[in-house]
Amino acid sequence: MVEIVFLGTAGSTFFGDNFTPSILVDNILLDCPSPCPYTLSRLGWLDKIQLILLTHVHPDHSLGVLELLWHLWIEGKGRRIQVIGPTGTHKFFENLLREIHPSKYQDILSHGVFFEAEPSTKIGNISFYRAKHTVKALAARLDFRDASVCYTGDTSPTRELEEGFRDCDLLIHEATYPPGMEEEAEKDGHSTPIQAANTARKVNAKYLALIHLPYARLGPQIEETYLSSAKKIFSNTFIPKPMDKFILEGGNLGYKS
Template identity: 25%
Template sequence: MSQLKITFLGTSGSMPTPQRGSSSVVMRRGRKLIMFDCGEGTQRQMTRAHIGFQRPMKILISHMHGDHVLGLPGMLQSMSLLGREKPLHIYGPVGLVDYVKAFSESLGGPGFPVILYEIQEQGIIYDSDFYHILAIKAIHRSTAWSYVFIEKPRPGRFYPDKARALGVPEGKLWGRLQRGESVTYNDDTVHSDQVTGPIRPGRKIVYSGDTAPNPELVKVSRNADLLIHEATFMEELDDRAAEDGHTTAAQAAKLAREADVDKLVLTHISSRYPDPEMVRNEAQEYFDNVIIAEDLMEIDVSLK
């Protein structure tokens, strides 16, 4: 199973600050990239994080506010200059196609395929043999989506002694058993579950984007390895958070507790909170395993 590394490229709310760039998080699974939002300055942060522009890549845009999409024109221009040929897949709300078309016409279209998907309804937006991605309707001032990355379950741990005892010789047949297949040898059929342990779950990563507290997000976040949730406000401004379609640190922590996630990372931190410990302390009143995202912070998500 591929390594899963999360890099926080931009962690500020609404606008960049001297310490924080505009919203963007990138996930590396093997050599492939999945990016959540692409705020202003994202491409520079990618170079600082030593993440190449030529890799297979999907970009998931939560909504069409500037602090989440203004990095797209520059990134596509740089990819063209660097000779990218691989297709780039971009998912987002209605309005994405018009936006990309407008800046491509004024700046010159990219020299590689850009495939755009405007999400119309909640559900699976991408599915492969290894993982799928869900879009969940967020609660915000404009149409917005939260995203859930879910790896497919893995076969259980393989026990060579059991395979030998059942007469299966070491080699390609063992590989098939480890992948969950049944094999036939000397007219005997051996099933994977005879030589492996219980099926093991894949990893689950949840990205809230901008949203007010959302019961639907609690449901899909159940037992997630990592919940990346916005925390634009603290509790003293909970009325403002509700009005603007945002979440307080305390509310995000309560959501994490209810969903029983392993780890909560708070991002989209407002410049009104220069000391991030204030935000973390509020959240930890309700959920222990809280991290405040910082630009270029990395988290490895291990297999269970």
């Protein structure tokens, strides 16, 4: 049994009380935007995080790690957090912290245990694949005893992801651009709900969750268009709300109240 909590689902920037992508899969946090550590702390979940997986270092996916390192340093308990990201992740945070606190940046950075993954890397039950974005980016597959969760991060469709995500139970796929803008999405390293649904169909996924929707630019009414266009291709598509909880067990996905 795997518990999945969609902490944030908005695309590129926050919208109301919904922040950018962050998904808690058991004790693994997929992406960590700046509001994420506070949200986890408020819910009493901050201590349960064993690993943060960053798909890339764009601020809407990564700056919560900076907040968390600062918090752990101030807290002074010596706690460290594991962070896996693409090549350059450690240097990215080192440069930021050097600018923020030149005399203490190494102490702050030491509260993170960084590992940089390459496409085709496998760490425990996590397999990494190359995502097609505007910076180095990873997509990830998490395989549990009786369930699998795949997360694209930000990407346009690729054959590599289609092969790596085959037969997954839950595909969490970004959908930054509206249907009909497939060419523009690919140029920007993103996808539309139609492309996400096509990927779900090709990989034989059981469920498709659309996230990273452009609420700030196009408003919440886009959900109807996104959902209807995706469902025409892949019927088991849904758009999670912030703080939606699900249980994935034996290939079946159920909502947890």
